[in-house]
Amino acid sequence: METLFAILIGMxxxxxxxxxxxxxxxxILLGVALLGNAVNLLLFTSGRLTREVPPIIPAGEDVLTSSAANPLPQALILTAIVISFSFFAFLLVLTxxxxxxxxxxxxxxxxxxxPRNEPLPPMGY
Incomplete structure (x- = not known):
């Protein structure tokens, strides 16, 4: 499965x-959006979330020695989604x-x- 994700990330x-x-x-804007999705998929794949590794720590198991999935890549992806959306919105308005x-x-x-020498609309304050 990781090989399929690696090929998809490369594409x-x-x-x-x-x-x-x-x-x-x-x-260019679509390329930036696609690049953000590629980075998110790369982070997700590096977290190795598979069916064999549960994302939740079982009851009675030690936190440090458990075989649960790493939550850090998932947190990074959530942050990257927000940043890439705001960056895309800024570039869209700029374009x-x-x-x-x-x-x-x-x-x-x-x-x-x-540039056209038309006056800009008033700012309103």
Whole structure:
């Protein structure tokens, strides 16, 4: 099962790198999201959660010598999900704002485009 996960993680990383090398910002965003999922799956696989290793310590067994699964990778994944979601939301807003300002999502055209000199809406305070 770990071999299957290793192949899947490799495919996720390869797809993420391929998407992030694109010149379109939407593809770059999808590559960043795929990279976050690949890292989460890598952390999950490194925790070795299998059917043979229970995630809960049986009653009457010592905490230090028990054969329960390691909860640290699961906690790291929960933290990584929150961070990757907030990073993705920030990049999505940044890409949308750049598209509004420059009128394109092609990074080559963004380098040559002039920003529109329209006044920004009032902030409200």
């Amino acid at each position: 996720f990383f390869a797809g993420a790198v391929y998407l992030m090398l694109s010149k379109y910002t939407v593809r 949308y704002r750049a598209f509004q300002e420059l009128g394109t999502d092609d990074t080559d055209e963004m380098r040559l485009a002039e």
